[in-house]
Amino acid sequence: MSAEAAAAGAGSGYLAERGWRSWAYTLDHKRIGAMYLYTTIVFFLLGGVFALLLRLELLTPQARYFSNHTYNVFFTLHGAMMIFLFIIPAIPSGLGNFFIPLHLGARDVAFPRLNLASFWIFVAGFLVIIGSLVAPMDTGWTFYTPYSARTQAAVTTLSLGVFLIGMSSILTGLNFIVTIHKMRAPGMSWNRMPLFLWAMYATSIIQVVATPVVGVTFLLLAAERVLGVGFFDPSKGGDPVLFQHFFWFYSHPVVYVMILPAMGIISEVIPVFSRKPIFGYKAIAWSSLAIAFLGFLVWAHHMFTSGMSPLANAIFSFLTFFVAVPTAVKVFNWIATLYKGSITFESPMLYALTFIFLFIIGGLTGPFLGALATDVQLHDTYFVVAHFHYTMMGGTVMGFFAGLHYWFPKMTGKMLNERVARLAWALIFVGFNVTFFTMFIVGTRGMPRRYAEYLPKFHTENVISTVGSAILAIGILVMVWNFVQGLRKGTKAEANPWRALTLEWQAASPPDTENFHEIPHVTDWPYGYGTKKA
Amino acid sequence: MSSGHPAEHHDPEVAFESAKLGVWTFLATEVLLFGALFTMYTVFRAKFPDLFHAEHEKLNRVLGAVNTVVLITSSLTVALGIDAIRKGKAKLLTRYFGATILLAGVFLGVKCVEYAEKFRHGLFPRTNVFFSLYYMMTGLHGIHVLLGMAVLGYVLVLARRGRFSESYYTPVEMSGLYWHFVDLVWIYLFPLLYLAG
Numbered sequence: 001m002s003a004e005a006a007a008a009g010a011g012s013g014y015l016a017e018r019g020w021r022s023w024a025y026t027l028d029h030k031r032i033g034a035m036y037l038y039t040t041i042v043f044f045l046l047g048g049v050f051a052l053l054l055r056l057e058l059l060t061p062q063a064r065y066f067s068n069h070t071y072n073v074f075f076t077l078h079g080a081m082m083i084f085l086f087i088i089p090a091i092p093s094g095l096g097n098f099f100i101p102l103h104l105g106a107r108d109v110a111f112p113r114l115n116l117a118s119f120w121i122f123v124a125g126f127l128v129i130i131g132s133l134v135a136p137m138d139t140g141w142t143f144y145t146p147y148s149a150r151t152q153a154a155v156t157t158l159s160l161g162v163f164l165i166g167m168s169s170i171l172t173g174l175n176f177i178v179t180i181h182k183m184r185a186p187g188m189s190w191n192r193m194p195l196f197l198w199a200m201y202a203t204s205i206i207q208v209v210a211t212p213v214v215g216v217t218f219l220l221l222a223a224e225r226v227l228g229v230g231f232f233d234p235s236k237g238g239d240p241v242l243f244q245h246f247f248w249f250y251s252h253p254v255v256y257v258m259i260l261p262a263m264g265i266i267s268e269v270i271p272v273f274s275r276k277p278i279f280g281y282k283a284i285a286w287s288s289l290a291i292a293f294l295g296f297l298v299w300a301h302h303m304f305t306s307g308m309s310p311l312a313n314a315i316f317s318f319l320t321f322f323v324a325v326p327t328a329v330k331v332f333n334w335i336a337t338l339y340k341g342s343i344t345f346e347s348p349m350l351y352a353l354t355f356i357f358l359f360i361i362g363g364l365t366g367p368f369l370g371a372l373a374t375d376v377q378l379h380d381t382y383f384v385v386a387h388f389h390y391t392m393m394g395g396t397v398m399g400f401f402a403g404l405h406y407w408f409p410k411m412t413g414k415m416l417n418e419r420v421a422r423l424a425w426a427l428i429f430v431g432f433n434v435t436f437f438t439m440f441i442v443g444t445r446g447m448p449r450r451y452a453e454y455l456p457k458f459h460t461e462n463v464i465s466t467v468g469s470a471i472l473a474i475g476i477l478v479m480v481w482n483f484v485q486g487l488r489k490g491t492k493a494e495a496n497p498w499r500a501l502t503l504e505w506q507a508a509s510p511p512d513t514e515n516f517h518e519i520p521h522v523t524d525w526p527y528g529y530g531t532k533k534a
Numbered sequence: 535m536s537s538g539h540p541a542e543h544h545d546p547e548v549a550f551e552s553a554k555l556g557v558w559t560f561l562a563t564e565v566l567l568f569g570a571l572f573t574m575y576t577v578f579r580a581k582f583p584d585l586f587h588a589e590h591e592k593l594n595r596v597l598g599a600v601n602t603v604v605l606i607t608s609s610l611t612v613a614l615g616i617d618a619i620r621k622g623k624a625k626l627l628t629r630y631f632g633a634t635i636l637l638a639g640v641f642l643g644v645k646c647v648e649y650a651e652k653f654r655h656g657l658f659p660r661t662n663v664f665f666s667l668y669y670m671m672t673g674l675h676g677i678h679v680l681l682g683m684a685v686l687g688y689v690l691v692l693a694r695r696g697r698f699s700e701s702y703y704t705p706v707e708m709s710g711l712y713w714h715f716v717d718l719v720w721i722y723l724f725p726l727l728y729l730a731g
Contacts, residue, residue: 110552110556111552111556114556170563174556174559174560174563175556177555177559178552178555178556178559181552181555182548182551182552182555183548183552208559208562208563209562209563209566210566211563212563212564212566212567212569212570213566213567213569213570215567216567216570216571216674217570219674220574220670223659223666223670227658227659227660227669228658228659228660229659229660229666229669229670230660230662230663230666231574231578231663231666236660236662236663236666237578237581237582237585237662237663238663239577242574242577246570
């Protein structure tokens with residue numbers, strides 16, 4: 001089947017049609033996924049530029065290059081872009097769109113038109129967000145009231161932009177839930193699904209359930225500014241902490257929208273490059289759903305210093321520790337999969353192992369912040385910044401990079417230059433740790449986040465961190481350059497260069513528009529590595 | 535490839551089941567959307583019970599009750615419309631759906647009268663927390679009624695073009711599900727806001 005498919009795919013599969021109309025009106029999940037990927041990667045690079053500007057300013061203890069206001073705008077844009085325009089949509093809407101139907105052995109998602117609509121709603125959303133730059137936001141990505149209700153910045157516009165992005169996210173999640181329920185190939189029972197699908201299923205549930213709440217919250221914030229309603233304004237009987245509750249009811253679960261799909265990618269990559277069946281399939285599958293569920297019970301751990309009752313603080317602190325359990329279940333199972341495997345270190349595997357290494361650090365610094373006593377000390381210091389960059393960049397972004405390198409041959413039909421890929425990985429690995437590990441140190445010593453200035457005693461560490469960010473940036477540029485080179489003149493990819501067993505590798509590289517000539521019949525789970533099959 | 539997308543050829547049974555699951559999932563998001571406002575209502579009513587009691591007297595209970603009857607009737611006509619097409623009576627479907635849209639229009643008309651009356655008495659969203667909630671909740675609901683009218687109208691146009699029969703009526707059933715949800719929200723809004731004493 002695979003050789004046949006490879007021969008048939010000698011053209012350029014789903015990429016054959018040319019012209020902008022063939023993209024703008026496409027109903028093909030692969031093209032829609034590719035458009036999301038291009039868009040989100042652009043925002044990733046743009047958000048990265050803002051990060052570099054922040055690091056540049058922090059090279060010296062005094063504010064030197066920008067005014068305080070400009071600095072506030074930069075960290076807001078960095079956060080808002082990375083969160084709403086890159087990290088939330090990149091894996092689910094980008095790689096998810098591309099690979100969910102392929103993993104299922106389906107021809108497309110359940111609602112292809114809705115899929116295209118949610119892409120264009122996403123585009124409308126980011127255009128509105130770009131429009132809000134006429135009076136750029138300076139509230140941080142969290143929009144906390146009462147400041148966000150009063151500032152001259154274009155909060156209303158940005159809220160509406162985020163509302164649209166949220167709508168697109170809901171529709172994509174809805175589409176994936178129905179697709180996974182109804183479009184599985186014959187023989188693909190739930191327990192034969194690739195773990196990426198379990199992760200995406202859990203992710204979609206969070207998107208569908210949590211996003212409407214933040215949507216209405218942003219609407220109310222806009223109403224606060226336009227109509228003068230007073231839900232969050234103490235002078236009208238409102239309560240600013242209520243805003244925080246509503247905001248985090250979405251924005252905590254959504255960190256699992258960011259991390260779960262990356263965990264799904266890791267669960268695919270690890271067994272392929274260890275040539276071993278995944279260890280603890282059911283435990284990994286169900287831990288995704290457990291994380292999605294527990295993620296809804298812990299939101300107020302972002303608010304320990306916001307003046308909640310001590311009882312509420314204690315309850316949320318207690319519940320927070322439970323999230324560590326299913327998360328650790330995953331990590332132990334990946335490590336058990338590696339044990340006695342025939343491990344090879346191709347670039348996807350390097351990123352996957354980096355994910356495990358960095359995510360353990362990011363994960364284990366979580367309980368420090370979940371525990372009341374230490375959180376009060378560490379709240380709003382650089383320790384928090386380091387923690388979430390270790391989970392979000394060290395975790396999600398490394399998982400995303402693992403996925404991009406793993407699936408590049410499938411998506412483009414071309415192979416990447418492996419040597420350049422490894423060089424980029426080394427730079428990113430070193431640069432990341434130099435940048436962010438120092439933040440743990442200055443954080444524990446009390447350096448607060450979100451200021452353009454800092455005490456001179458933190459100078460050395462900040463210089464180190466800025467140098468690290470430059471190394472990281474170079475690494476990412478090398479990686480992007482490698483992608484461009486791969487697209488332009490990479491050698492032709494076979495249908496299954498990694499000898500993987502999930503169904504997407506039975507399709508041609510790149511896949512044809514209808515994915516499979518014949519819908520595959522599934523007879524086994526896709527992790528039988530090290531056996532006769534692979 | 536111009537003859538349509540490969541995914542659109544899938545089995546009509548699967549298509550119907552998918553649409554149903556899709557609409558139910560969508561309604562779950564709607565519950566959460568309104569759920570946020572209901573939570574807010576609970577918080578503020580617990581905080582200001584006297585204010586809620588005093589302010590709810592200013593709402594027009596008669597018009598609220600009329601609107602409740604109007605919406606419940608419209609739910610009935612939608613259900614009768616679905617029943618009609620199940621029996622293959624396409625003509626009857628268009629009548630019932632036409633009636634539903636008309637009733638939805640009456641609802642919005644009455645709502646406008648109420649809003650105008652409140653504005654005349656100087657009761658605006660910024661007046662106090664009760665009226666903030668009143669306008670946000672009924673306003674969001676009103677937008678849903680408007681969207682519902684658009685959806686039902688679209689289905690009505692398709693029905694007139696003879697697109698539905700007893701063997702295919704998925705959009706009819708789905709639009710009906712949505713309309714029942716819109717009614718249900720009002721069934722909660724009416725006592726919470728108008729009868730809050």
